[in-house]
Amino acid sequence: MKAAERSLLESPVLAPAPTPFSDTEIARVRSEFPILKERPHGKPLVFLDSAASSQKPIQVIDAMDDYYRRYHANIHRGVYHISELASEAYEEARAKIGRFIGARDAHECIFVRNATEGLNLVAYSWGRHHIQRGDVIVLTEMEHHSNLVPWQILAQEREAELRFVPVTPDGLLDLGGLDDILDSAKLFAFTAVSNTLGTVNPVKHLSARAHAAGAIAVVDGCQAVPRMPVDVADWNCDFMAFSAHKMLGPTGVGMLWGRKELLDAMPPFLSGGGMIKVVNLTSSTYASVPARFEAGTPAIAEAVGFSAAVDYLAALGMERIHQSESRLATIALRRLAEQSNITVYGPPMEQRTGVISLTVGDIHAHDLASILDSEGVCVRAGHHCNQPLMEKLGVPATARASFYVYNTVEEIEVFIAALDKAKRIFKIA
Numbered sequence: 001m002k003a004a005e006r007s008l009l010e011s012p013v014l015a016p017a018p019t020p021f022s023d024t025e026i027a028r029v030r031s032e033f034p035i036l037k038e039r040p041h042g043k044p045l046v047f048l049d050s051a052a053s054s055q056k057p058i059q060v061i062d063a064m065d066d067y068y069r070r071y072h073a074n075i076h077r078g079v080y081h082i083s084e085l086a087s088e089a090y091e092e093a094r095a096k097i098g099r100f101i102g103a104r105d106a107h108e109c110i111f112v113r114n115a116t117e118g119l120n121l122v123a124y125s126w127g128r129h130h131i132q133r134g135d136v137i138v139l140t141e142m143e144h145h146s147n148l149v150p151w152q153i154l155a156q157e158r159e160a161e162l163r164f165v166p167v168t169p170d171g172l173l174d175l176g177g178l179d180d181i182l183d184s185a186k187l188f189a190f191t192a193v194s195n196t197l198g199t200v201n202p203v204k205h206l207s208a209r210a211h212a213a214g215a216i217a218v219v220d221g222c223q224a225v226p227r228m229p230v231d232v233a234d235w236n237c238d239f240m241a242f243s244a245h246k247m248l249g250p251t252g253v254g255m256l257w258g259r260k261e262l263l264d265a266m267p268p269f270l271s272g273g274g275m276i277k278v279v280n281l282t283s284s285t286y287a288s289v290p291a292r293f294e295a296g297t298p299a300i301a302e303a304v305g306f307s308a309a310v311d312y313l314a315a316l317g318m319e320r321i322h323q324s325e326s327r328l329a330t331i332a333l334r335r336l337a338e339q340s341n342i343t344v345y346g347p348p349m350e351q352r353t354g355v356i357s358l359t360v361g362d363i364h365a366h367d368l369a370s371i372l373d374s375e376g377v378c379v380r381a382g383h384h385c386n387q388p389l390m391e392k393l394g395v396p397a398t399a400r401a402s403f404y405v406y407n408t409v410e411e412i413e414v415f416i417a418a419l420d421k422a423k424r425i426f427k428i429a
């Protein structure tokens with residue numbers, strides 16, 4: 001092949017741009033989510049709360065059902081057939097979910113109960129091993145309580161200093177003074193995507209700045225992994241935690257990915273069965289990773305369901321999921337901008353994803369969400385486990401709509417009509 005031909009073939013111009021899902025594809029996806037046939041208050045279910053927890057396709061429900069019906073047994077310790085099947089399924093799930101986020105080695109992937117537990121694991125194990133009096137821990141003002149409280153507790157215990165990257169009025173991280181904030185820091189923990197504002201943060205850049213300052217980078221991937229391609233190697237972070245239940249999988253399971261050399265050097269977090277090498281009456285030695293961090297019987301059925309969820313997402317394609325969600329969010333933001341008395345929080349579409357927080361006049365978010373519910377529309381209302389961010393925004397609570405693979409443009413119109421109903425009830429023009 002001539003060089004010119006080869007370079008043409010390799011040209012990114014030839015790579016087809018990912019397209020959002022067609023109406024036919026969304027209809028097919030919707031048919032695979034049994035819950036979408038429900039009719040709360042006699043109305044079609046319009047589920048706009050996937051950022052809190054997504055719905056589950058039949059493939060995930062079936063995979064867990066099949067596990068319980070055919071090969072449930074405790075893992076790793078049984079030498080009989082069905083225990084081996086269960087152990088294989090569990091380890092295959094680990095490897096597959098690891099590949100999905102770009103992990104180079106399945107040993108770097110620890111099953112946890114959820115992202116919260118993953119972040120606590122880092123705070124307790126890495127944190128208590130490394131953070132000393134006077135050390136600096138850097139967070140951002142947009143962190144979920146799960147990526148804030150564990151560091152507060154650590155900082156109080158160790159008399160360490162907490163510093164925060166501020167959030168601008170339009171909901172972006174203010175990175176102007178980042179290097180000063182990171183000066184002499186040991187750890188920088190930040191979210192990849194804000195669960196309240198939908199802001200997409202520049203993770204690769206933040207990790208690089210953390211490393212330049214000599215800090216490790218801990219990423220809360222809870223809202224990013226479900227809705228965009230994620231590659232921890234490309235991000236070059238040190239830890240990343242996420243939950244299955246926000247990405248079509250079951251509750252009760254999540255993953256902490258960590259750099260192998262860091263994990264290898266960390267002491268156990270929880271202790272007991274499954275995480276040991278040799279136990280004497282007065283002391284023990286510990287298993288290598290990941291077993292060292294998986295004390296007790298794990299969530300086996302949930303790992304199987306998590307694996308099926310990742311298959312489902314991978315078949316749809318993460319780039320297309322991202323495109324589809326962005327398309328819905330773009331339409332929703334445009335439609336909301338056409339309405340009166342609605343305030344939308346967060347950055348412009350180019351810097352955000354399909355999570356939209358809003359207030360309508362002075363209607364309390366809980367009243368608004370109740371009225372939307374009467375129309376079959378599910379949104380989250382409250383502080384979204386982001387109390388410091390809400391304070392910064394100057395609102396006690398917002399209603400939050402979030403889109404996912406099964407949402408349609410028609411549902412945006414139902415949402416807008418339900419917001420109108422709320423305005424009529426509260427006599428807001």
Ligand SMILES: Cc1ncc(COP(=O)(O)O)c(C=O)c1O
Pocket residue numbers: 051052114115116117144146147191193194195220222223243385
């Ligand atoms: C950004 C972010 N981080 C952490 C969490 C905590 O997730 P989980 O409750 O599954 O541990 C959430 C959940 O809403 C989240 O949105």
